[in-house]
Amino acid sequence: MTLTCAIIDDEPLALGLLESYVKKTPSLKLCGLYSSAVEAMKALPDNPAELLFLDIQMPELNGLEFSRMVPETTRIVFTTAFGQYALDGYRVNALDYLLKPISYSDFMESVNKAVRWFELKQKAEEKSAPNLPADSLKYIYVKSDYKLIQIELDKILYIEGLKDYIKIHLENTPRPVLSLTSLKAMEEKLPAERFIRIHRSFIVQKQKIKIIEKGRIIFGKDHIPISDSYKQELQNYVNEHII
Secondary structure (H helix, E strand, O other), X not given: OXXXXXXXXXXXXXXXXXXXXXXOOOOEEEEEEEOOHHHHHHHOOOOOOOEEEEEOOOOOOOHHHHHOOOOOOOEEEEEEOOHHHXXXXXXXXXXXXXEXXXXXXXXXXXXXXXXXXXXXXXXXXXXXXXXXXXXXXXXXXXXXXXXXXXXXXXXXEEEEEOOOOEEXXXXXXXXXXXXXXXXXXXXXXXXXXXXXXXXXXXXXXXXXXXXXXXXXXXXXXXXXXXXXHHHHHHHHHHHOOOO
């Protein structure tokens, strides 16, 4: 799971440190960097984040005040040099609290806590959703070049996520279909019984996996890497079918 996050801190050094931490953390994608809560308040509605690293002591509007303005779906990790604010942080339902100077190990503990929270939320939503047979969804429509194109799920080999769009690689089709959407949004539309994430940039159709070699899935001339983060889930699927 990859979470979108934003950093709000009026201290340039603290802002830069947290930015460097986010950039080397695979489970985070930075979508905003703000030097004040007022600046964030104007920008976040158009560029929302799932997770905020929010400084408490800031001029004009402090972090505690700002935390009461964000949507309930946004989780907050407070960052501050003042330990006495810890209890106040939890009173506004903060996910965690980091005391400056922040080490990368402490930062990762908060990130892992956030990932676990969102994974549990996702599982709860999946359980409450109607249970449809895996084969009930035959096709989807995607936007490509100002058109809506029907994609048969049976023909999908794998989907590649790039910065702002995806490539859908289809069986017996020389060129992939390009669509201006995120891999995460695509993953949410696909039936989990049929598709599996094997890398932060790749989703493959389970029944199309024919060859796995040296940590890669091979589709003809294309070699799709399997990242360590998703290796176990793929291994569990393969183990179910090994004779």
